[in-house]
Amino acid sequence: MAWYDEAIFYHIYPLGLSGAPKQNAYEKPVHRLNTLLPWITHIHNLGCNALYIGPLFESVGHGYETTDYKKLDSRLGTNEDLTHFVKECHKQGIRVILDGVFNHTGRDFFAFKDIQANRENSRYRDWYCNVNFCGNNEYNDGFSYENWGGYNLLVKLNQRNPEVKNYICDVIRFWVNEFDIDGIRLDAADVLDFDFMKALRQTANEVKPEFWLMGEVIHGDYIRWVNEGTLHSVTNYHLHKALYSGHNDHNYFEIAHTVKRLYEMGGNRPEGLKLYNFVDNHDVERIYTKLSNKAHFAPVHVLMYTLPGVPSVYYGSEFGIEGKKEYGSDDSLRPKLNLEDYKDAIISNPCTALIAALGKVRAAVPALSYGDYQQRVLTNRQYGFTKSWNGCTVAVTVNNDDNEADFRVPVDSSETYIGTLTGVKVQPENGQIHVSVKGNFGEIWVPESALNEEPVTVPAETAMPKEKIVKDTVEQAEKNIADNASAKETSAAEPLAEIPLEVPAETGTSTTPDVSDIPEKKDAKVLDLNKPYEEMSVEELQAAILEKLSKNGPVTDQMRKDVADNVYLNSLLNWVKSFQ
Structure with a gap:
């Protein structure tokens, strides 16, 4: 078991969150990274124990056209700022992974500048793919080259060149020695050379115990990248799509079949394919924007935190903010935020309260990280499954209908189960728990003896606006986890919509x-x-x-x-x- 097996990630795009200029003038460093230090405590309070932050290194624009792999972007500060930032994260029990943009560099990278200056005589001419001195480009370089995504701003590295491979491996060693990072997210991993990735994995195994490599992969059989020879994990875009469209279409079959296919891909073992799960990030629209029914924010996140994989929250989405791609720009997906504007969010904002509650539940129940997944209930609007580990069976039930729904879920225990988000208690009968889940909500049912009983400070109760989500808040989850032995039974949250609709009875x-x-x-x-x-x-x-x-x-x-x-x-x- 490694730290990343129990990780709950928070994701920050630092140039956006800190409000850095869009273009880098390569002037005197501005210490914007230090303005993000208060976010570390916020991340900890949400129950996250890992941070993916990037891109961080010197670049000319959005961060993925690297100018210098060994220098913090001057718009964010100095290397000393990054060393201090990582140290503060570690003090609060938060691991840190950075963006590794190793498929391409920017045009201001030293090797490319040398080719511009020395052309055919440059010792770096083979550092890039298909450099052709008989061609030209829109920059009038007098030569052409292979790029990434059709953008000549991003010059594709020749990963089969031993010098390039050794240089990038040295960069990883430098990042560990200089900043003490815990892993790397590989940008554009789906187009990286596999032998190159094997070299990165070998370096990862050498530089630090449990150093984690996670790759950005959109489509394909993820097991090609996730194995002992290459990466530990990849981005789960398959589940990302299923989570929002499965709710918008009232189609839990899409989600369940996606999970089934991925679980089978990993050999039907909980440790087989631990993917990086997310509902939004710096490249896709915010989940709150994409959901047709905003109340589905709750069941979407219950699933993200409990389905096989490693959950991740993109900065600001815990507040339920909007973000939409407009006119080909990602700016609204990467906004500057002032944490002071959300200082009471865990108490007053139901979206934030839910995320914090889910973080506490996942941390308190190891079966959610290690358990064997079994689908138990599936209709268009209701979905239930169990995760079993070390003698503990946890049941998860979600409901995307406006009305309350009943579930019967098989469990392996005869002891009382408690709903960690609502406090409702149920007694198994004939090997099943018979539970009800309010409309547009979800619940995680855990045997009482499996809950963490360490005391937790309980925030004061706060009224929450109905239009956001549901009235269940982090204080109830904390209370249920911290002292379930003496907890009194509580009623489930009120449904979001008070529309008198009948739920059809099941028949034959x-x-x-x-x-x-x-x-x-x-x-x-x-x-x-x-x-x-x-x-x-x-x-x-x-x-x-x-x-x-x-x-x-x-x-x-x-x-x-x-x-x-x-x-x-x-x-x-x-x-x-x-x-x-």
Whole structure:
């Protein structure tokens, strides 16, 4: 077990959070990194024990066009500032990983400047890919070269060049010796050379015990990157997409099947593929912006903190702030924030309170970090699973409907279970717990004996606005975890929406799909389930989904109703594709 197995990350884009200028004039250092020191205590109070911060090193603009790998960006301060910052993080029990931008450099990097000056005679001409002195570019260099993403501002390094490989490995050694960092997030890892990554892993194994390498990978079979020879983890973009679209479309099947596919990819073992889970970051829109129903902030984050993987919160999203890509700019995703504006957020802001509560629950219940995942309940709007470790079985239930929902979840214990976010207690019957979850919420059910009983200071109760999320706050979670033996039973939080809607009762089950369950239409055509999904009608997609469901187990009448109620073509298309 390493520190990253129990990590809860906080993610900071420092140039944005500190309000640094967009362009670097390479002038006298301005100590903006020091203004972020108060955030370390905030990160600790949220229950996070690891920080991913970057990019940090000298660059001309957004930080990913590196000018000097061994110098803190002058817009942020000096190397001494970074050494002090990491030391302060370590004092509060927070590990630190930095951005390693090793696929490309900026045009102001010394090796590229030497090529500009000496052309064919430069000893660095082979440090970059496909340098062609018969070509040219928009900068009128008199030569061309391979870039990243179509941007000549980002010059692609030749990672197969032994000098480049050794130089980057020396950079990693320098960062550990100079700043005492605990790991690196590899930018654009999905286009890095695999032999190059193996060299980085060997260096990581040498420089510091449990030095963590996490790579930015968008698509593909993650196990190609995550293994003993290359990286410890990669960014889980598959789950990121499923978490917001699965709620927007009321489609928990998309989330569950994504989790199933990734868990199988790791050999159906909790330690097989520990991915870096997130709902937003510096490159994608804020989760609060992307959610059609803002109340889904709660079940989304309950899932992120409890599904297999390592959870991460992007700075500001714990406050429920908005952030949308506009006119091709990421500026609104990377805003300057004043922590003083949110000084009481853990008490007064329900989004922040929930994040802090989830951090305490995860830290108190090791089964959430190490447990074996088993899916237990799945409909469009309800999802339940268990995680079992060292004799402790934890149950997680989420509900994306506006109405309260009942769950029956198998557990391995006969002792009383407590809902760590609401304080509700239930007694297992016949190997199951029968629980209710309020609309647009979730709960983590833990055997009382498994909870941390160390005393925790409980903040004073504060009223919370309904339009944000739910009334459950961190004080209830702290109380349940800290002293469950003497805790009194409390009622669950009030639902966000007080709309009098009926929840259909479950009825019998069937093992085979029946396309006759799809409502008849006067102009109904013969259903063709053999053509591409993109060419199917609503009725054909509904029938195809029922067919897929039947292969995973009994199809209940409620499941048929969920399918029939969904008449949105794009939603059905996403749903049926989630089975693949």
